[in-house]
Amino acid sequence: MIALIVAYAKNQVIGNKGCIPWKIKGEQKRFRELTLGNVVIMGRRSYEEIGKPLPNRTTIVVSNTKNFDAENCMTAKSLAEALKLAGDKDVYISGGGRIYAEALPLVEKMYITEIDCEIEGDTYFPTFDELLFEKEINQRHEGEIPYTYVTYTRKNKGEL
Numbered sequence: 001m002i003a004l005i006v007a008y009a010k011n012q013v014i015g016n017k018g019c020i021p022w023k024i025k026g027e028q029k030r031f032r033e034l035t036l037g038n039v040v041i042m043g044r045r046s047y048e049e050i051g052k053p054l055p056n057r058t059t060i061v062v063s064n065t066k067n068f069d070a071e072n073c074m075t076a077k078s079l080a081e082a083l084k085l086a087g088d089k090d091v092y093i094s095g096g097g098r099i100y101a102e103a104l105p106l107v108e109k110m111y112i113t114e115i116d117c118e119i120e121g122d123t124y125f126p127t128f129d130e131l132l133f134e135k136e137i138n139q140r141h142e143g144e145i146p147y148t149y150v151t152y153t154r155k156n157k158g159e160l
């Protein structure tokens with residue numbers, strides 16, 4: 001299964017100056033739960049923000065300029081090569097903007113955290129056709145910045 005996992009603000013912002021422009025305690029819990037034991041694929045800038053391979057997961061970094069080679073961490077030169085390296089394991093596309101845009105037509109599921117405010121940024125999640133997906137609202141979290149976990153499942157997997 002190829003899935004995508006992202007948190008975006010109301011204005012689709014996902015990042016600013018190489019970082020995630022909000023800090024909300026507990027917001028990344030679902031990311032951890034879903035990706036544990038699986039493969040995450042991310043662009044070089046997103047990987048450099050984290051700075052190390054994620055524990056108890058396989059990390060595949062997409063880059064043409066650098067080679068990250070560590071335990072449970074590999075580098076691929078393209079999204080296609082990264083998917084090949086993942087084999088038949090469940091894959092979670094984890095950003096950033098360019099990888100999300102390229103992966104969107106391929107994903108079966110999108111695990112999205114909707115951050116309930118507009119945030120200034122320079123990196124956006126691409127627009128997509130909501131009609132191609134079934135949207136399920138999973139859990140809303142109240143707080144200073146409320147957020148909601150939602151899941152989009154592609155309606156017609158035969159189109160992939």
Ligand SMILES: NC(=O)c1ccc[n+]([C@@H]2O[C@H](COP(=O)([O-])OP(=O)(O)OC[C@H]3O[C@@H](n4cnc5c(N)ncnc54)[C@H](OP(=O)(O)O)[C@@H]3O)[C@@H](O)[C@H]2O)c1
Binds near residue numbers: 005015018019064094
């Ligand atoms: N809110 C969220 O859920 C979330 C999740 C992840 C990231 N982010 C944010 O997103 C921002 C980073 O996103 P970004 O779009 O600037 O960078 P990115 O996608 O993380 O990384 C871009 C780099 O990845 C490589 N790359 C990406 N797509 C490629 C492709 N198709 N083929 C070959 N190489 C590819 C290239 O590396 P080389 O230059 O080395 O070739 C490219 O310069 C940060 O602000 C981060 O905090 C947010």
